Amino acid sequence: MKKLINKPEDVVVEELRGIAAAHSDLVQVFYEPNYITRADAPIKGKVALVSGGGSGHEPMHGGFVGKGMLDAACPGAVFTSPTPDQMLEATKAVNGGAGVLHIVKNYTGDIMNFEMAADLARGEGIQVEAVVTNDDVAVKDSLYTAGRRGVGVTVLLEKIAGAAAERGDSLAQVKTIAEQVNAQGRSMGMALTSCTVPQAGKPTFELGDDEMEIGIGIHGEPGRTRMKLKSAHEIVEIMATAIVDDLPYKAGDEVLAFVNGMGGTPLIELYIVYNELYNFLKGRGIQIGRNLIGSYITSLEMAGCSLTLLKLDDQLKALWDAPVKTPGMRWGA
Amino acid sequence: MKKLINKPEDVVVEELRGIAAAHSDLVQVFYEPNYITRADAPIKGKVALVSGGGSGHEPMHGGFVGKGMLDAACPGAVFTSPTPDQMLEATKAVNGGAGVLHIVKNYTGDIMNFEMAADLARGEGIQVEAVVTNDDVAVKDSLYTAGRRGVGVTVLLEKIAGAAAERGDSLAQVKTIAEQVNAQGRSMGMALTSCTVPQAGKPTFELGDDEMEIGIGIHGEPGRTRMKLKSAHEIVEIMATAIVDDLPYKAGDEVLAFVNGMGGTPLIELYIVYNELYNFLKGRGIQIGRNLIGSYITSLEMAGCSLTLLKLDDQLKALWDAPVKTPGMRWGA
Amino acid sequence: MTISRDAILDWLKTFAATINENAAYLTQLDSDIGDGDHGANMNRGMQAVLTTLPGIADKDIGSIFKTVGMKLVSTVGGASGPLYGTMFMQMGNATAGKMELTLDDWVAAMQAGYDGVVMRGKAQPGDKTMIDALAPGLNALKVERDNGASIPSALNASASAAQQGMTATIPLVARKGRASYLGERSAGHQDPGATSSCYLLETAAETWNMTS
Amino acid sequence: MTISRDAILDWLKTFAATINENAAYLTQLDSDIGDGDHGANMNRGMQAVLTTLPGIADKDIGSIFKTVGMKLVSTVGGASGPLYGTMFMQMGNATAGKMELTLDDWVAAMQAGYDGVVMRGKAQPGDKTMIDALAPGLNALKVERDNGASIPSALNASASAAQQGMTATIPLVARKGRASYLGERSAGHQDPGATSSCYLLETAAETWNMTS
Numbered sequence A, B: 001m002k003k004l005i006n007k008p009e010d011v012v013v014e015e016l017r018g019i020a021a022a023h024s025d026l027v028q029v030f031y032e033p034n035y036i037t038r039a040d041a042p043i044k045g046k047v048a049l050v051s052g053g054g055s056g057h058e059p060m061h062g063g064f065v066g067k068g069m070l071d072a073a074c075p076g077a078v079f080t081s082p083t084p085d086q087m088l089e090a091t092k093a094v095n096g097g098a099g100v101l102h103i104v105k106n107y108t109g110d111i112m113n114f115e116m117a118a119d120l121a122r123g124e125g126i127q128v129e130a131v132v133t134n135d136d137v138a139v140k141d142s143l144y145t146a147g148r149r150g151v152g153v154t155v156l157l158e159k160i161a162g163a164a165a166e167r168g169d170s171l172a173q174v175k176t177i178a179e180q181v182n183a184q185g186r187s188m189g190m191a192l193t194s195c196t197v198p199q200a201g202k203p204t205f206e207l208g209d210d211e212m213e214i215g216i217g218i219h220g221e222p223g224r225t226r227m228k229l230k231s232a233h234e235i236v237e238i239m240a241t242a243i244v245d246d247l248p249y250k251a252g253d254e255v256l257a258f259v260n261g262m263g264g265t266p267l268i269e270l271y272i273v274y275n276e277l278y279n280f281l282k283g284r285g286i287q288i289g290r291n292l293i294g295s296y297i298t299s300l301e302m303a304g305c306s307l308t309l310l311k312l313d314d315q316l317k318a319l320w321d322a323p324v325k326t327p328g329m330r331w332g333a
Numbered sequence C, D: 001m002t003i004s005r006d007a008i009l010d011w012l013k014t015f016a017a018t019i020n021e022n023a024a025y026l027t028q029l030d031s032d033i034g035d036g037d038h039g040a041n042m043n044r045g046m047q048a049v050l051t052t053l054p055g056i057a058d059k060d061i062g063s064i065f066k067t068v069g070m071k072l073v074s075t076v077g078g079a080s081g082p083l084y085g086t087m088f089m090q091m092g093n094a095t096a097g098k099m100e101l102t103l104d105d106w107v108a109a110m111q112a113g114y115d116g117v118v119m120r121g122k123a124q125p126g127d128k129t130m131i132d133a134l135a136p137g138l139n140a141l142k143v144e145r146d147n148g149a150s151i152p153s154a155l156n157a158s159a160s161a162a163q164q165g166m167t168a169t170i171p172l173v174a175r176k177g178r179a180s181y182l183g184e185r186s187a188g189h190q191d192p193g194a195t196s197s198c199y200l201l202e203t204a205a206e207t208w209n210m211t212s
């Protein structure tokens, strides 16, 4: 295992110390239980957004705390959803009296831990709602399974719902917008290499030199199919077709196109992928109204990428463009 | 070789097409010869900044073109400095009548190609000056060698000199500030893994599972020493000591601390490294006044990091904080 | 014959030791069809439980179980944290005030714990989860109890039923938890949570059959 | 006996073919002590030169060399682009207007090219660069010319001197170019630029000794 770390068991807390040392102007970091809040939290009268999940997906979620995005993030152990006491403390810390929205990715652990936290917070008189992201088209959706995973749409949702809360929307309104983003967004991911969970010490899965995994999640889980390595053109064709056909996205639609690196993928490759996605969507008459290119929801050092499309309307565009000032995403401020 | 690409020989042009498709609001991309300019270039009366170098270091330099930073960037083949005709065309395209500053990293090829371009541009009546970055303390400086490499300081210089040009400084003033940044900045890098040049098809060097290279450059060159893998704490100790002792940086100094990922390093590790650097500098009485954490000057998919320190004063801080709006660095706009 | 409070404490320690010894194995199972953290998760939780035990060793069994459950909830995270946490908290409710457990008490505790896991995780037997070790384990306990068996024989039957249940997860296609994302590819691998749950019942039999 | 314009064109084609065949080898040498692109750089440049040749085949040798030099400058990049480009441009200056070259003309061209490389790159013999193949190659040419040797014998002497110079770079510690960053670690590896420069003189001997 080759990582820039000290002890595997200290990875999360040392990362948090690094964030605290680097960004004290934007965020405040709390320990035991671990959570990160906006430096100026709680903001009276503003709906507060709390997200969280396992660590290893940086900058998500801690890097998205700040003006115009999240009020708090709860980092769990690597790839392990945080515990209810973290979400409870974070929820209490950022509650400004207008209610708190929990943004939860659809994983059994995340759902259960956030549910327990919400129950506890409600018990303390805080109004809590939750929105669950489940945008991964690689997973067959079914009533009898855990359903689809929440992946790339989570990043877009946190930005857009964060802007809605910032402009003063009510809890119900912010929740409605968040649900709209989830409903209009779809994603799919692929891996060229596995990642290595620090405490496991070896790669989660083994891939041949000429193989790739299609349909991976963000926790180093193997995907739906393993196949021979293909060109960027073919890879985008496979993933974008699955995404576009699922909603479906139609000619004339305007979308936000998000090309995400999994942590070990250099930007040069993401631009090559974006070029392919641009051509693919052009071929289908779908227009890219906004884009995001970079490593925003990662799986440690995994090489690979994910594609996310979000159908846009004027309101979503305005909320996307609104100022945001966080360690991991910043514009207009 | 596992990369998200099509043909190795098309990597650069397809990356450029991706940039053009993604950021037409910020930049304009030209082909044959290849260069990228600000969308609003040339800007009458403003000193123009032109940089360039081999591709594979993304977002540098193309990602730094835009308001408050570079006016143009010239991407060469992967790890190969661009050719004089690229710099000449770029220089002509962004010249707003107040002169053009070439920002050149100290490599034999970059120096020679930029010199030829400057001669040609001067022949066409354009006032051209050049600043050369050479901040890599891993290389022994000597009159009889090619001297030190230009690495991390280049990013900081492009931001700071870009802000000086944007506020209306003259060519001589911008050049003086750029030279000050280079003189007050030092860097060092290390690698956990090699990178693979697309057209070479295999790793530039081989490293054992328990080995790392200290003192690497940004072109996949091997470093000064190979050693057993160490903890983040020890790695930072080695590199930061070399940097701090070189200038030297002293107790009471205020610095900009830049922790840079080499392309395949996830953000979680960079924050752990930042935490170590923060503690190291605290131990020496050096205060971090500003910071930058992320993958800004990369070596394709290499895993590893570099550290850069820049001694600050009030003017440099103000120029650092000034608005910047480029694909790869953005704040205040 | 009953299960004393000390025997309960011994069991928790033995379970913690077993998890610790098998953490890498549980993580390996979870790497195959999950995200490679089940061993680390359970180990983090049970090590935290161990630090809590001295402070509650003089409490009743119900309080001990509840404290264990709360500790697991606040230290494990992931899917197993709320599931094991809820299980112990419900076992605590079912044994409130007791200083020792009869076989009936243990069956009631296990039933409450099992119901808690189902309530929390909404899995069915056959979904390839910890339920697939717990359900047969609980069932064997009840059958033995109804047949008037001794505690050791009931515990042994429950442990070996859990073990069979654990092994029987191998061919299953997962319908719950992270392994469900793999679809058909989840078949052919043993479920990590069923494995740790099997340890739970095995260590109970092992510890109490020696001490009781 | 002279070197005809057609022989010059043949040489350029043979040099391009040799670079193409040995591109991977040159890149490997450059990976060891540089950045692994010398083969790709030279190949990109010489392939571009090949496409230019038909359009200038009826020009004088000076114009052909100048065009080759400019093409290399605008397509190769890196260190080798300006160096090889300058070399050919200076060779072009030295042979302006000529339709064939005597041995004296070739020596003068090589001298001009060599001076251009030194002017541009400021390297000395022994710095572990292409200079270390070119300098002995040029020197051997001059010695042969002064001794009144035939063109074939002069070319052969120059090629084998270049080859010795190339091999002699192996033990050297680089003082110029990218390999200098490696310090002592650059010793024990053959310089890629010296290798491509050796090909340049070898293919000249090879081509012209057959055709002239």
Ligand SMILES: Nc1ncnc2c1ncn2[C@@H]1O[C@H](COP(=O)(O)OP(=O)(O)O)[C@@H](O)[C@H]1O
Residues within 6 Å of the ligand: A079, A080, A081, A108, A109, A110, C030, C034, C035, C037, C038, C039, C041, C042, C077, C078, C079, C080, C081, C083, C117, C120, C121, C122, C123, C128, C129, C130, C131, C176, C177, C178, C191, C192, C193, C194
């Ligand atoms: N809905 C559920 N009901 C019961 N058990 C479940 C459920 N979902 C997952 N599990 C159990 O949890 C185990 C995984 O635990 P763990 O790896 O610690 O959490 P995570 O899946 O969040 O990484 C699975 O092997 C399975 O036995």
Ligand SMILES: Nc1ncnc2c1ncn2[C@@H]1O[C@H](COP(=O)(O)OP(=O)(O)O)[C@@H](O)[C@H]1O
Residues within 6 Å of the ligand: B079, B080, B081, B108, B109, B110, D030, D034, D035, D037, D038, D039, D041, D042, D077, D078, D079, D080, D081, D083, D117, D120, D121, D122, D123, D128, D129, D130, D131, D176, D177, D178, D191, D192, D193, D194
């Ligand atoms: N200053 C110099 N003078 C002469 N030759 C040089 C000089 N610097 C480098 N070279 C030659 O250039 C070769 C490397 O060329 P290449 O790999 O194409 O460029 P780069 O080093 O920019 O990647 C070296 O092997 C060396 O022979």
Ligand SMILES: [Mg+2]
Residues within 6 Å of the ligand: A054, A079, A080, A081, A109, C035, C037, C078, C079
């Ligand atoms: Mg997990």
Ligand SMILES: [Mg+2]
Residues within 6 Å of the ligand: B054, B079, B080, B081, B109, D035, D037, D078, D079
């Ligand atoms: Mg090069």
Ligand SMILES: [Mg+2]
Residues within 6 Å of the ligand: C030, C034, C035, C036, C037, C038, C078, C178
């Ligand atoms: Mg798991």
Ligand SMILES: [Mg+2]
Residues within 6 Å of the ligand: D030, D034, D035, D036, D037, D038, D078, D178
């Ligand atoms: Mg090279």
